[in-house]
Amino acid sequence: MDFQADPGLEAFRQEVRQFLRDNVPQELKGQPRCTRSPREQILRWQKVLAAHGWGAPYWPVEHGGTGWSVAQTLVFDDECTRAGVPTQDGFVQKMLGPVLNAFATPAQKAEHLAPALNGERLWCQGFSEPGAGSDLASLKTRAVRDGDHYVVNGQKIWTSYAHHADWIFLLVRTDSSGKKQAGISFLLVDMKTPGITVRPIRSIDDAHHLNETFFEDVRVPVGNLIGEEGAGWNITKYLLNNEHATTADLPDLRRYMRELRRIATTLDAGDGKLIDRPEFALRLARLDADLEAIAMLVQRVAQLDMAHHPASHLLGSILKLRATELQQRITEAQTEALGDHGAVAYAHWHDAPPAEAYPMQDLARGIANDMFLRRAATIYGGTSEVQRGIIAKLMFQL
Numbered sequence: 001m002d003f004q005a006d007p008g009l010e011a012f013r014q015e016v017r018q019f020l021r022d023n024v025p026q027e028l029k030g031q032p033r034c035t036r037s038p039r040e041q042i043l044r045w046q047k048v049l050a051a052h053g054w055g056a057p058y059w060p061v062e063h064g065g066t067g068w069s070v071a072q073t074l075v076f077d078d079e080c081t082r083a084g085v086p087t088q089d090g091f092v093q094k095m096l097g098p099v100l101n102a103f104a105t106p107a108q109k110a111e112h113l114a115p116a117l118n119g120e121r122l123w124c125q126g127f128s129e130p131g132a133g134s135d136l137a138s139l140k141t142r143a144v145r146d147g148d149h150y151v152v153n154g155q156k157i158w159t160s161y162a163h164h165a166d167w168i169f170l171l172v173r174t175d176s177s178g179k180k181q182a183g184i185s186f187l188l189v190d191m192k193t194p195g196i197t198v199r200p201i202r203s204i205d206d207a208h209h210l211n212e213t214f215f216e217d218v219r220v221p222v223g224n225l226i227g228e229e230g231a232g233w234n235i236t237k238y239l240l241n242n243e244h245a246t247t248a249d250l251p252d253l254r255r256y257m258r259e260l261r262r263i264a265t266t267l268d269a270g271d272g273k274l275i276d277r278p279e280f281a282l283r284l285a286r287l288d289a290d291l292e293a294i295a296m297l298v299q300r301v302a303q304l305d306m307a308h309h310p311a312s313h314l315l316g317s318i319l320k321l322r323a324t325e326l327q328q329r330i331t332e333a334q335t336e337a338l339g340d341h342g343a344v345a346y347a348h349w350h351d352a353p354p355a356e357a358y359p360m361q362d363l364a365r366g367i368a369n370d371m372f373l374r375r376a377a378t379i380y381g382g383t384s385e386v387q388r389g390i391i392a393k394l395m396f397q398l
Contacts, residue, residue: 009072016076024083028048028085031086035209035373036090036160036209037086039122041086042087042088043120046117050117055117056117058073058093058094058097058098064117070298074295078251091169092117095169095239098238098239099235103226103231103235107223108223121166123169124162124168125159125169126141126156126162127171128157129141129157130155130157134379134383136171137180137181140173141156141172142172142173142174149219150220150222151220152189152195152215152217153216154172154214154215155214158210159211160210161209166191166192168188171236181233184230186235187220187226193218193219195215195216198214199212199214204376205348205373206369207348237313248323250298253291253326256331257288260284260333261284262363263338291330294323297323298323300315301319314391314394317391318387318391321384321388324377324381324384325378328371328374331374334370335367335371338360338367341359342368343368344368346364353365
């Protein structure tokens with residue numbers, strides 16, 4: 001793969017910046033840093049993008065996307081992060097959307113893609129269960145055929161943003177007679193269907209983005225089955241390889257590095273700034289080099305995946321492993337660089353600031369929250385142990 005700079009990429013960056021200056025409502029600019037924006041902001045921002053023809057920046061033109069190159073999507077993500085605009089719904093943009101484009105019927109695409117791209121519908125993901133997280137093949141949520149419906153019973157856990165979602169894409173067991181993977185199917189479920197209960201889980205970063213989701217005799221039309229019965233495992237492998245690029249969170253990694261540099265050039269350290277200390281400057285340089293390596297790997301995985309190259313799954317696991325570990329290392333470096341202020345329980349970005357500001361609140365707020373959040377990065381999307389197992393099997397036949 002050629003990693004030389006594209007001469008036209010800077011012109012594209014200027015186009016994106018101009019679009020953001022001209023089209024983003026003032027109240028949506030400069031939003032606090034977060035991994036996902038509030039529901040109302042996501043939907044409003046999606047409407048703005050859709051009106052400009054940029055509603056699906058990661059999809060090919062034939063599926064209603066922009067047809068941008070991988071390098072262009074990285075520029076788009078980076079500029080949106082810098083401008084502080086709301087996030088998009090990553091579940092539909094980078095996971096469900098590609099699945100529907102690849103496996104859904106024309107009727108299913110018409111029913112589900114347009115509302116998501118037009119800013120009318122948000123999604124969540126129903127995969128993990130109390131006894132089936134990294135071992136996804138052991139899931140127990142069942143879907144039993146009853147005429148024109150499936151009756152779903154079971155529990156999902158760690159369901160991110162289920163409390164904001166309109167629909168959920170769900171893995172269910174439709175057959176228990178053979179190999180575990182062969183009995184899994186992929187369903188789309190309206191979250192307003194009777195029998196669904198969502199209970200919040202407050203995570204270690206003191207935010208509510210996780211949930212338990214319970215299904216009790218939930219009736220789902222058979223027309224909401226994606227692919228055939230038992231095809232869910234192969235569809236999931238396709239989806240999870242897309243998720244590896246998503247869990248790399250490259251825009252957030254770049255943001256973390258900018259914040260770390262800001263801390264280093266702001267804080268006094270003896271007779272100079274923190275950045276003036278050679279040992280810290282060396283640490284910063286190593287993190288920066290690792291970040292650029294991740295950026296190249298993101299491009300490579302995405303290109304191989306678009307070409308349906310068999311190496312994309314292997315490299316996707318390597319990317320997931322390296323990127324999530326780097327998220328932890330950079331956020332740890334941020335917190336350590338703040339010294340005593342890194343341990344202060346600042347108000348979360350989602351919460352109102354205190355009436356009397358804490359010392360260094362503008363610089364340090366949200367840093368520790370992100371550090372705690374990223375403790376889970378090497379678990380969600382497939383643990384680091386699972387990724388190493390995949391790498392050992394595919395690369396070394398172990």
